[in-house]
Amino acid sequence: MEIPVFTVDAFTNQSFKGNPAAVCLLPNTLRDELYQKIAMEMNLSETAFIVKLNSLDDFTSGSRFGLRWFTPTNEVPLCGHATLASAAVLFYNKKNLNAALVFETLSGELCVRIHGDSIVMDFPLHKPVAQDPSELKDIVKATVGGLSVQDLCYSAATKKLLIRLSDSCNRSALTSLQPNATDLLRSDSRGSIKGVIVTVKGAPTVQPSYDFFSRYFAPWNGIPEDPVTGSAHSVLAGYWSEKLGKERMLAFQCSDRGGELELALRSDGRVDISGHAVIIMQGTLTL
Template sequence: MEIPIFTVDAFTNVPFKGNPAAVCLIENELQDDLYQSIAAEMNLSDTAFITKQNSMDFTSAPGMTKRHLMDTFFNKTKKMECNQVVAFGLKFWMFHLQDQDEIKDLLKAAVGDLPIQDVFYSPAIKNLMIRLADTCNRSDLMSLRPEAETLVRNETTGKIKSLIVTLKGTQTSQSGYDFYSRVFSPWVGVPEDPVTGSAHTVLAGYWSEKLEKKKMMAYQCSSRGGEVKLEMRDDGRVDIIGQAQIILQGILKI
């Protein structure tokens, strides 16, 4: 069996930035264990399997599959054509205010002495979100170097899978971003995620309320970096949109 395969950098228009994913074009459904084996071989955070119906299975880890839609299609010559836009709709998750005294050691491990404005928790997806005070700037966020081992040591209850640190954007002539973020997930083996769709389901709901905006532009300040366009919908979901670059293509022989 020969499967066309690509590496796509999502949420960026620059190669080697954004979130890298493997994309496989398949004629027919594969056995479940083969999906997992291909994903493991690619060794990226997401591996997508696209059929002619434009459906995409993102396989992140054994036994975990997420289905999204991507503005990409599989043509008759078994090539992937991409108009450089990735778009999918996800439910945005509710959150509640978190008592900072209960997790003060974890907060210290995450942001050091930087001032904190709010801390929220989203139990549905086990995300803890720290909003830095507006006196902080983007360089403060980018300078954070939390150690994965320290974060894990300070949270052993299993209630947190990802830690989001966010900051209000400046909206200057140099930057049109409504907010910035970084995402750390050492509890699931990811010290820092390059660009995180699931985290933006929490961030979108929070910042939409604070900024009183339905449409926002965000930037995730990982070392790779990525731009995320967000559009809040009336059905309780958020559209997550970004550019994409195909940087590698080949044939997977099985």
């Protein structure tokens, strides 16, 4: 079997920035263990598998596909950057003829479309709920050390913990964090956390004017730090929209690679997450 495979840098318009994802185009479904083996071989934070749902479709004319995401260690229910990467392969490489595409996923139907030079993803919005800091002090300390924390929230749907640093902390405080993956794994006594988001309010007087900054750590999924994370922004969008009183926001995830996301809350309780993507490699996976 020969499988077309691509490497795509998502949430950036520059090669070697943003978050790299592998994208595989499949005519038929595979055995689950094979998905995982391929993801382990690709060794990126996510490998996406686009599957034709109708044998008569092709990747240029079809408008509806199956989509699954695997980290090197497990399957995940939602991934933003690999969805963006998948759409980029279909729109940019396969020259898909449709104005919008629908992916059938573990998180339901996800619609993607082209808007200008960006790809827009219609994602679920996950508003996090405030938590008692005393119950999570170990994981907070393992993540941010002695930095002052303003809010602590949790999204049960995504199993993500959100830590907002106090406004006295700036972007440099966020970028200086160096949580140890082993310490994070040991600190989660509840067993209900699969990722930690750390965020800080943006500086409106500094250009570009980002509304907030973030970083994301997910050693529970075999990812010590994810460079740019769409699913985390489905949580961040709900949190910061309420705090800032805004429905449209510009965000920056300040990992070493870095990436920019545009967020727009919708009237139907979902969120549009927009970004750029660059296809940097294509080849064939032979099994």
